[in-house]
Amino acid sequence: MKKWVVFLLGLISGVVLTLVTMVILAMGANTNANNNGVTLFDQPGECLNAKAFEVMQVVDNNHALAHEVEWNDVLERYMQTGSGLLVLVTNDNGEYYYDDQIIEVPQGMCMRQVGIYRYQTRMDMEKTVPIVKLMSK
Numbered sequence: 001m002k003k004w005v006v007f008l009l010g011l012i013s014g015v016v017l018t019l020v021t022m023v024i025l026a027m028g029a030n031t032n033a034n035n036n037g038v039t040l041f042d043q044p045g046e047c048l049n050a051k052a053f054e055v056m057q058v059v060d061n062n063h064a065l066a067h068e069v070e071w072n073d074v075l076e077r078y079m080q081t082g083s084g085l086l087v088l089v090t091n092d093n094g095e096y097y098y099d100d101q102i103i104e105v106p107q108g109m110c111m112r113q114v115g116i117y118r119y120q121t122r123m124d125m126e127k128t129v130p131i132v133k134l135m136s137k
Helices: 002-034
Strands: 038-040 052-058 063-072 077-080 086-090 102-104 108-122 125-134
Touching: 052 077, 077 102, 086 108
Parallel strands: 086 125
Antiparallel strands: 038 108, 052 063, 052 102, 063 077, 063 086, 108 125
């Protein structure tokens, strides 16, 4: 008789523990889903030294993944730099981004980091890149 009671209590505690674990995991997944991988800072960060970025992929209307490029005088075109810094460029001006677009940083302006963006690549790797926005120095 005691063996059945012990078995039943073990079964019930296993089910309860499984349900609690599932609820905790679901709450964590909802937190990540609500912010779409975007974490914004309270204050903008430092200016990046980059003078131009080339759009690699448009994420949505006001956001695009872009990598740092610099002008090559010999080839007379923009080329990816050695660091090839990948960023999520954002704007509030209503401008639309498109693939291979060059975003030049005007004089007196700079790209400031305003947050971080986490996303999954096609190869199921999680990447984290800075979110930058064109702002005055």
